[in-house]
Amino acid sequence: MDQLIQQIEEYKKEIAGATASSAEELENFRTRFLGTKGIIKALMAEMKNIPADQKKEFGQIMNGLKVSTEEKFETLKSAIGNTTNGKEHTKDITLPGDTIATGARHPVTLMRNRIVSIFQRLGFAVAEGPEIEDDFHNFTALNISENHPARDMQDTFYLSQNPDWLLRTHTSNIQIREMEKGNLPIRIICPGRVYRNETVSSRSHCFFHQVEGLYIDENVSFADLKQTLYFFVQEMFGKDVKVRFRPSYFPFTEPSAEMDISCQLCGGSGCSVCKRTGWLEILGCGMVHPNVLENCGIDSTKYTGFAFGMGVERPALLKYGINDIRLLSENDVRFLQQFTSAT
Numbered sequence: 001m002d003q004l005i006q007q008i009e010e011y012k013k014e015i016a017g018a019t020a021s022s023a024e025e026l027e028n029f030r031t032r033f034l035g036t037k038g039i040i041k042a043l044m045a046e047m048k049n050i051p052a053d054q055k056k057e058f059g060q061i062m063n064g065l066k067v068s069t070e071e072k073f074e075t076l077k078s079a080i081g082n083t084t085n086g087k088e089h090t091k092d093i094t095l096p097g098d099t100i101a102t103g104a105r106h107p108v109t110l111m112r113n114r115i116v117s118i119f120q121r122l123g124f125a126v127a128e129g130p131e132i133e134d135d136f137h138n139f140t141a142l143n144i145s146e147n148h149p150a151r152d153m154q155d156t157f158y159l160s161q162n163p164d165w166l167l168r169t170h171t172s173n174i175q176i177r178e179m180e181k182g183n184l185p186i187r188i189i190c191p192g193r194v195y196r197n198e199t200v201s202s203r204s205h206c207f208f209h210q211v212e213g214l215y216i217d218e219n220v221s222f223a224d225l226k227q228t229l230y231f232f233v234q235e236m237f238g239k240d241v242k243v244r245f246r247p248s249y250f251p252f253t254e255p256s257a258e259m260d261i262s263c264q265l266c267g268g269s270g271c272s273v274c275k276r277t278g279w280l281e282i283l284g285c286g287m288v289h290p291n292v293l294e295n296c297g298i299d300s301t302k303y304t305g306f307a308f309g310m311g312v313e314r315p316a317l318l319k320y321g322i323n324d325i326r327l328l329s330e331n332d333v334r335f336l337q338q339f340t341s342a343t
């Protein structure tokens with residue numbers, strides 16, 4: 001027993017002073033002390049030769065040795081793990097990584113972002129609103145009273161649960177909601193999805209996207225409207241683009257106009273896209289009707305403003321050479337992945 005204890009003390013010293021600077025040295029340490037043919041196993045085997053009254057004491061000593069050796073092993077192991085010279089790294093970290101396939105932005109998103117960012121540069125802030133709207137914010141507040149024929153111009157989806165609720169037919173509802181807040185002046189751009197009960201074809205869909213804008217302050221004039229929209233189309237289509245305003249009618253603006261740009265495909269000489277006119281209609285606009293301002297609690301003798309609204313799909317079709325609007329909502333990956341590098 002005494003001999004054994006002396007021997008154990010020596011091993012303890014050896015263990016305490018052990019070092020390992022590589023995985024190999026660590027493994028040597030493990031096999032020497034903790035392996036199946038290692039020192040600790042061999043010492044344990046001595047148990048049978050220990051007199052019965054000393055077995056307990058010997059057992060405790062051996063247990064202590066085993067625990068401290070295992071701890072030492074863990075310490076040596078983690079020290080090696082923290083350095084790079086261990087042989088644990090079996091992977092070649094200089095190999096190029098797996099490529100992560102990137103998605104593509106949707107052409108409608110691309111076009112909406114282009115439109116929005118041009119107006120943001122002019123100081124317009126983005127405002128959003130609900131797609132399920134009540135009659136007041138989609139129609140009545142916009143000077144479209146109950147029996148107004150303009151309601152038929154926009155075939156509306158009503159919700160069966162409540163006849164006062166509908167899917168918004170334009171994003172003008174956002175403008176009403178912003179005006180109601182009463183924080184003047186207002187300079188907002190309102191992108192969003194809108195719904196109209198129209199027959200689906202290659203040129204029109206029952207849902208599409210719009211970007212509308214609103215600017216209200218003292219002394220806002222039609223000249224401001226023209227200059228703002230002229231800046232927009234030049235940024236969007238280039239400096240050579242020509243514009244024309246045609247008188248039009250919207251219940252919520254007076255006077256109202258539609259703005260055309262020279263056809264981007266034929267340069268104005270006439271083609272099938274512009275129906276041989278040389279012009280493409282891109283947006284509706286006008287000075288906000290005083291009734292609309294008053295409906296939202298804004299003093300129409302003090303404030304004036306202009307508004308405009310445009311679709312996102314049509315310019316997207318033109319820009320990306322897409323010949324069917326339905327492709328935009330079918331989510332066919334073969335179609336969508338063509339836009340990975342589009343801007």
Ligand code: PHE
Nearest residue numbers: 170172284285286307308309
């Ligand atoms: N709200 C109109 C539409 O959806 C567009 C528009 C907005 C026209 C603002 C004039 C002024 O058709």
